[in-house]
Amino acid sequence: MDEKKGLVVIARYDESIDSLIKRFKKKVNKSGILREFKDSTFYQKPSIKKKRKRIEAAIRRVKDEQKLKEKRSYRKNEKHQSDK
Numbered sequence: 001m002d003e004k005k006g007l008v009v010i011a012r013y014d015e016s017i018d019s020l021i022k023r024f025k026k027k028v029n030k031s032g033i034l035r036e037f038k039d040s041t042f043y044q045k046p047s048i049k050k051k052r053k054r055i056e057a058a059i060r061r062v063k064d065e066q067k068l069k070e071k072r073s074y075r076k077n078e079k080h081q082s083d084k
Contacts, residue, residue, distance in 0.1 A: 007031060 009024045028034055044052075 007033070 007024065007027050009020060009027060011020050
């Protein structure tokens with residue numbers, strides 16, 4: 001019996017349905033299931049696929065740089081506060 005396991009979100013104690021749905025949506029987005037489905041619904045030329053991937057990579061790179069910058073500035077502030 002080869003059962004396919006999908007995304008599972010187990011309700012926490014005293015958790016509202018809204019937060020449960022929110023966690024599920026977040027998991028779906030992170031896993032890329034929806035993106036795969038949208039990509040397979042119609043044909044895309046290889047050149048368009050490459051272009052989209054390049055754009056997505058650029059967006060990811062900018063986000064990662066911002067996170068790193070925030071992390072560094074947080075550490076700087078932390079150092080200065082501990083000196084006081």
